Amino acid sequence: MINILVPTDFSALSKVAVLYAIKIANQLDGHITLLHVVTITQTVRHSMHDKIKDLEDDLITFAERDLNKLIKEVCKSVKTTEPISCRVVRASDFHDAIKKEAKRLKTGLIVMGTKGASGLKKAVVGSNTASVIELSQVPVLAVPERAKFKGFKEIVYASDLKNAEKELKMLMPYAENFGATIHLLHIAPSGKDVEALEEKVDKIVQRLGYTNVVTLVLVDYFIEGAIDQYLGVCKADLLAMFTHNLTFYEKLFDRSMTRKMAFQSSVPLLAFKQKR
Known part of the structure; x- marks a missing residue:
């Protein structure tokens, strides 16, 4: 059994990665954890601290709701052999959060979406995926936006x-x-x-x-x-x-x-x- 971590920002591209990961998990008897990272602000004025904290709490609540909604949505498209887990974490650094969660969950594979682009768009779109590839000690599967899983022959x-x-x-x-x-x-x-x-x-x-x-x-x-x-x-x-x-x-x-x-x-x- 393999533990598969799928970071998601609820975009259409990350949904492609979720669907792809489910099909891999079904074939390998794997377990999927969807992860959303709420980026926190480290340095704020003391007078703003409570307001920022409340905002972050709201973002976490919304993310948990959206994760459950995403699971229901993708499960209409493809059957799962194992229940899908959800995790919402707050962190000052997206990549550090993924690294820590991958270690905690004993992750064997990280699955993320990627989108072909050029120029400035390339520097922005999919940059999280490319950066995770650079930094992760765990194998990373980068899934193109139009990819459909048909096995790996x-x-x-x-x-x-x-x-x-x-x-x-x-x-x-x-x-x-x-x-x-x-x-x-x-x-x-x-x-x-x-x-x-x-x-x-x-x-x-x-x-x-x-x-x-x-x-x-x-x-x-x-x-x-x-x-x-x-x-x-x-x-x-x-x-x-x-x-x-x-x-x-x-x-x-x-x-x-x-x-x-x-x-x-x-x-x-x-x-x-x-x-x-």
């Missing part, structure tokens, strides 16, 4: 190969639960040493013994574009990535590039934080 794991064996071990339980094929994809910025890279990938897969793995090394300088194209070619249901500290090739897997893929990807993005 084809999982593309985009790898820089530096920690591929360790990362595959983390990804394999997800693939096994859904009977999925993993596409281990490495994008090389040049054609140099491609054969050696292919041999390295094959040896990693052989050592792990997971049979449902397709390995592929592509040459393309525009890494994120190559990944997005391959997602369409193999009709991927999920893109898996691991966030790393920045090095030369890891520009794809650093926090900013993972953020880009969260916005750019046409399929859900499962982001893990690589622990070194």
